[in-house]
């Protein structure tokens with residue numbers, strides 16, 4: 001038994017929309033035929049064949065499946081917040097076909113056994129390709145390197161390593177980690193936060209933190225670590241990735257490093273492209289996040305940096321937390337926001353609709369470039385014949401309220417509830433089968449069976 005063939009009719013390809021501000025309808029409409037997990041035909045006016053499921057994509061924009069380089073799936077250890085299954089369902093609802101799962105689980109993803117377990121859970125669920133990230137240091141303690149080589153050589157073939165949630169603070173350990181991953185083309189993804197400069201910090205440092213009586217989190221705590229690490233990466237000749245960059249100053253450091261030819265890439269989260277520290281006035285812990293929401297000037301600088309290509313990718317930093325950890329006083333609340341289901345709408349709102357990027361650039365930011373940084377194998381380079389059928393169809397149109405029904409994971413700590421947001425993900429196709437069908441998640445058992453079939457067919 002193979003998965004049903006699909007015929008997508010009348011889509012506009014993001015890749016054809018290279019001009020900023022272009023109306024999606026200005027691109028030619030394209031049909032895609034999908035069989036055996038791959039795009040087998042691309043053209044106009046393709047005729048349906050027997051047994052094929054026809055998807056009417058009139059008015060929809062097609063992108064290669066979104067790839068999140070920074071997702072917290074919380075399993076093993078924090079299954080009350082999220083599991084691999086629930087997190088990848090949220091991913092599919094958001095248009096993602098692959099996610100990189102951060103290492104701050106319990107036990108930590110610091111051994112071949114744990115990363116293989118996380119990868120297997122993802123394979124079995126089938127909603128998205130799960131690529132585990134390995135911890136840089138044992139138990140994220142920042143003292144000894146974890147078994148990086150064993151994780152790289154394991155079945156999970158880990159290429160991205162991060163202590164995210166914590167900064168690799170010791171410069172010698174950072175140096176050794178960069179040297180190690182260089183041997184197999186891996187990358188260190190740094191959570192840039194000097195721990196000494198941010199002890200007890202609760203929000204961005206500035207006039208507002210004084211006014212609100214909350215301990216400040218200075219921009220320099222982020223910028224100084226980025227500056228040190230780009231110099232180390234240059235010295236070693238290794239790849240460095242900066243997680244959730246959040247200040248105008250960080251942009252300048254990365255710009256400088258790139259001009260020198262340092263192999264550095266940077267990510268920004270959707271929330272740092274739209275929300276500012278002003279929201280903290282409410283003392284609503286939904287706005288408590290690491291790194292903290294910054295100033296209006298920072299938000300503007302981050303958008304510009306995306307437009308200029310100084311920032312390479314958008315990553316969600318989907319950080320689910322249970323209600324108890326968020327419905328409490330600001331000081332004791334957990335840091336983090338969910339983001340998989342809202343990433344595309346926020347990117348449309350802040351970048352595409354503002355003319356900062358084209359749809360084609362959006363595909364680069366949310367799909368092509370994160371796949372490249374993470375060395376994701378089998379990801380389609382384009383929606384073209386012979387490529388793996390991993391794609392998303394988006395309705396770019398009218399704003400609608402982002403409500404609880406839009407959140408498909410276990411946790412509901414979204415800062416966007418009640419906001420009017422543009423863009424709805426209508427269909428997500430992974431390895432040739434649907435995970436999201438007309439805005440509705442395909443059933444768990446159906447997806448698991450389709451994934452098993454696709455794996456047998458060796459779709460990649």
Ligand SMILES: NC(=O)N[C@@H](CC(=O)O)C(=O)O
Pocket residue numbers: 072104164165166191288289290291317319320335336337
């Ligand atoms: N972003 C957050 O505020 N929280 C993340 C950790 C992290 O990304 O640093 C988490 O794991 O909850």
Ligand SMILES: [Zn+2]
Pocket residue numbers: 164165166191243244290291
């Ligand atoms: Zn982090």
Ligand SMILES: [Zn+2]
Pocket residue numbers: 070072102164165317319
């Ligand atoms: Zn994170």
